[in-house]
Each structure stands twice: as structure tokens, then as C-alpha cells.
Amino acid sequence: MTENGARRGRPGYDQQGILEVAVAAFNEYGYDATSMGVLADRLGLSKSAIYHHFASKDEILERALDQALGSLEGVLDEPGASEGSAADRLDHVLRGAVHVLVDQLPYVTLLLRVRGNTEIERTALARRRAFDRRVMALVETAQAEGTLRTDIDGRIVERLLFGMINSIVEWYRPGGREDAARLADDVIAVALDGLRVPAAERGAVLGG
Amino acid sequence: MTENGARRGRPGYDQQGILEVAVAAFNEYGYDATSMGVLADRLGLSKSAIYHHFASKDEILERALDQALGSLEGVLDEPGASEGSAADRLDHVLRGAVHVLVDQLPYVTLLLRVRGNTEIERTALARRRAFDRRVMALVETAQAEGTLRTDIDGRIVERLLFGMINSIVEWYRPGGREDAARLADDVIAVALDGLRVPAAERGAVLGG
Incomplete structure (x- = not known):
């Protein structure tokens, strides 16, 4: 329930939705230059909300x-x-x-x-x-x-x-x-x- | 004569020779990551010897x-x-x-x-x-x-x-x-x- 709480009022990204935004960022800035913090900003999610779906950037x-x-x-x-x-x-x-x-x-x-x-x-x-x-x-x-x-x-x-x-x-x-x-x-x-x-x-x- | 002196006992690079080594370095490390210092090291020349042939890395x-x-x-x-x-x-x-x-x-x-x-x-x-x-x-x-x-x-x-x-x-x-x-x-x-x-x-x- 914590994860749902963290996303309240924000776009409801599922795993595939996060993937899509991340791939766009990797292509735009390069994989190395795209931190989890950058991804979180782009998604309007907390880093921990991303970690709920993916263990790491890798x-x-x-x-x-x-x-x-x-x-x-x-x-x-x-x-x-x-x-x-x-x-x-x-x-x-x-x-x-x-x-x-x-x-x-x-x-x-x-x-x-x-x-x-x-x-x-x-x-x-x-x-x-x-x-x-x-x-x-x-x-x-x-x-x-x-x-x-x-x-x-x-x-x-x-x-x-x-x-x-x-x-x-x-x-x-x-x-x-x-x-x-x-x-x-x-x-x-x-x-x-x-x-x-x-x-x-x-x-x-x-x-x- | 200073330039010749600086190159004594080293490979005698002309402009094309410097270009060749520089292009190989740009392709290997990327243009931004290749400094004039890196090029000088690769060529075994002083930076000023490179500047004799090229005004800048650009x-x-x-x-x-x-x-x-x-x-x-x-x-x-x-x-x-x-x-x-x-x-x-x-x-x-x-x-x-x-x-x-x-x-x-x-x-x-x-x-x-x-x-x-x-x-x-x-x-x-x-x-x-x-x-x-x-x-x-x-x-x-x-x-x-x-x-x-x-x-x-x-x-x-x-x-x-x-x-x-x-x-x-x-x-x-x-x-x-x-x-x-x-x-x-x-x-x-x-x-x-x-x-x-x-x-x-x-x-x-x-x-x-």
C-alpha cells in the first residue's frame, strides 16, 4: 500500500510505463548519464517507487x-x-x-x-x-x-x-x-x- | 628551429601524421574526452609542437x-x-x-x-x-x-x-x-x- 500511496495523484506508471520513460531518457542522455534520480524526476515518482518495480538501473x-x-x-x-x-x-x-x-x-x-x-x-x-x-x-x-x-x-x-x-x-x-x-x-x-x-x-x- | 628541436629523436610528424593519430584517438575515446594533452602524449610531442600545426583541437x-x-x-x-x-x-x-x-x-x-x-x-x-x-x-x-x-x-x-x-x-x-x-x-x-x-x-x- 505504501507504493500506491507514493503515487497518489501522479500518473500511474506500471512496470512497462516506467520502462518506456527510462528507455527514452537513456536514448536522449546516454545510459551512464541517466541516474535513477533523473528517472524519478521524469516520472514524477520517488526513487523508491521505481525500486518497487526494478531492483536497479541495470x-x-x-x-x-x-x-x-x-x-x-x-x-x-x-x-x-x-x-x-x-x-x-x-x-x-x-x-x-x-x-x-x-x-x-x-x-x-x-x-x-x-x-x-x-x-x-x-x-x-x-x-x-x-x-x-x-x-x-x-x-x-x-x-x-x-x-x-x-x-x-x-x-x-x-x-x-x-x-x-x-x-x-x-x-x-x-x-x-x-x-x-x-x-x-x-x-x-x-x-x-x-x-x-x-x-x-x-x-x-x-x-x- | 624550436619545433624541430622539440621533436628530436621522436617520430617526425607532419600535419597529416598528427591528424591521423588525432582521428584515431577521437574515434577511440570520443572527441570531448580527448584533450590536447592526451594527443601530445600519444604523439610523443609537446603541446606547443601540435599548436605549431593546428591552432586548436577544433x-x-x-x-x-x-x-x-x-x-x-x-x-x-x-x-x-x-x-x-x-x-x-x-x-x-x-x-x-x-x-x-x-x-x-x-x-x-x-x-x-x-x-x-x-x-x-x-x-x-x-x-x-x-x-x-x-x-x-x-x-x-x-x-x-x-x-x-x-x-x-x-x-x-x-x-x-x-x-x-x-x-x-x-x-x-x-x-x-x-x-x-x-x-x-x-x-x-x-x-x-x-x-x-x-x-x-x-x-x-x-x-x-
Whole structure:
């Protein structure tokens, strides 16, 4: 009852609500520069009210990174990631990753800034690398089945694809002209189908 | 003669040599955290010997960013960027940008970390945006001439392409398996021609 008392007349943050405000602050000021006192001010809560939900600032970071990573890993566990040709499965995974990025923009932004300075960060980076390896394996399967070109190393393909996808956090703002589905179409158009109109089709485009 | 005296028996850094060591330090520790004293220690020079070449730490940053930006802008001024179809010119510019990134890796890395905290950084960002606009105009010209697909906004295309190219600084290490020319081929293969093997060509690949 003490916790409820402390929050009387203030926004009623649950754990997810606190997480959201904390992630925004981490992205704005940097994780190290964001103290529990700063978070308490932002939330209009006492520090002890935050400690009721999270044992430490590290635990908030851990939860935030887990949310981004869990969402990305979830894409690989969807039926679309294991049905059809490997190229179609890769198509599904890339689209899914764009959706996660847009839906969880602050969480993925935080994940992409992690440099491995603490044990929690290193664990997150290891999970991210495991995700990358699963995507790379999918690229290599698609190359082996003949649906993806084989003249580029699968690891380089994976890095270039996710370099492109991850860069979206640099400029994407919710409510802009592109929604997640449209942006996913764009990524697929660039990455899998290519931007160049084949010479044989150019007349039709010019005449269209 | 004083400057020469101060450097006796130490590596004989010229302006470019000092710049190189400074850029490496900025990338490692961050610009703000790298004092002129730290630079002097790294170089084995006195601070006054550095001031003989650069009026301030800001001037070192300005020169480093100018080198990266000048190299990128130089690609747009090459003959290949103004001859042939717009798609071929874009091909040239993307390859050129990959070469600049690989040849000037520390300088481009520094440029990509600039956030606009000072006047020098804001000037650099404005120059970078002007470069991006010239590439975007090239994309739109290629779309208008029918050599590039028109179903994606030119601005989004430019951002996705340079998101992919810029991400190379995250993992590229000189002397690795991929040289600049090979990496440029890979980027073109992904971006312009696409990874997916057209269905009509798959039999040949599977049988090959």
C-alpha cells in the first residue's frame, strides 16, 4: 500500500510505463548519464517507487534490451520464417525485422548503441550475434537452393542487409509518410529485387 | 628551429601524421574526452609542437571532417558521375563512396559520429546533407529516365543505400577478406541488381 500511496495523484506508471520513460531518457542522455534520480524526476515518482518495480538501473536496461531482442528473435520463430523457399523465409524475416524496428523504435535504438561495456551489454551483444548467425544461415541456405545469388559471401550479405535495416533508426519518425509495411516493401525492393530496371523492361517503363 | 628541436629523436610528424593519430584517438575515446594533452602524449610531442600545426583541437576536427567530406564530394565530381545513364552514374557514385569509406575509414567513422554539438559539427552535417541531396537527385533522375524502379521514394532509396554503405564502418577492418573493389561489387549487387535470382534463371543455377 505504501507504493500506491507514493503515487497518489501522479500518473500511474506500471512496470512497462516506467520502462518506456527510462528507455527514452537513456536514448536522449546516454545510459551512464541517466541516474535513477533523473528517472524519478521524469516520472514524477520517488526513487523508491521505481525500486518497487526494478531492483536497479541495470535491471531496467536488461529488460529493455530483452524486449528488443525478444521481438527480433520472435520473427525467426514465426511460421513464415520456416515455411517455403529460403528466399521467401528471408523475405519474411527482413520484413519482420523492419516491423520490429518501427514498432519498438526506442528499444532497438538502445540495443544498437550497446558497446559491451558491462556484463548485461555483453550478454545482449551475444544474443544479437546469435540472431545474426541464424539470418546468415538462412542466406546461405537460400544460396545453396539457388534462390539467392551466390557470388557474395553470406556473412557480408547479412551485414549489408542489417546495416540497411538498422540505419532506419537514424531517420525514421513515427507518423511520417512511410508506415512499417511500406518501409518493409522498400527494403525488400532494394535488397532482394534490386533497384535497377532490367534493360529488357525499360521500354515499358519509359512508355508507361 | 624550436619545433624541430622539440621533436628530436621522436617520430617526425607532419600535419597529416598528427591528424591521423588525432582521428584515431577521437574515434577511440570520443572527441570531448580527448584533450590536447592526451594527443601530445600519444604523439610523443609537446603541446606547443601540435599548436605549431593546428591552432586548436577544433581545427584538427575541422580538418579531419573536411578530408572525409572532400573525398565523398570528389566522387560526385569524377567523370563517371556525370557520364552515361543516371543508373550508371549512381553505380559509379556508390562504388566511389565504398572506396572512400575503406580508404578513409577513420575519417568517415569520425564523420558518421558527428551529432551537431558545435558549429564545426553543424557545418559538417550541412555539407553531408548537401552530398545526400545530390545523390538523391541522381536517384530521381534515374527513376525519371526509367533505369531505376519508381515505386520507392527517391529520398528513402538514398537513405537505405547510404545506410547500407555507412554501416560498413561498423565491421570493416583493413586487410580482411574483402578489399574495397570487392566490397563495392557486393554493395552494387545488393542495391542495384538485387540478391534474388529470378525464377526463370533458377534451373541454371541449381544445375550448375
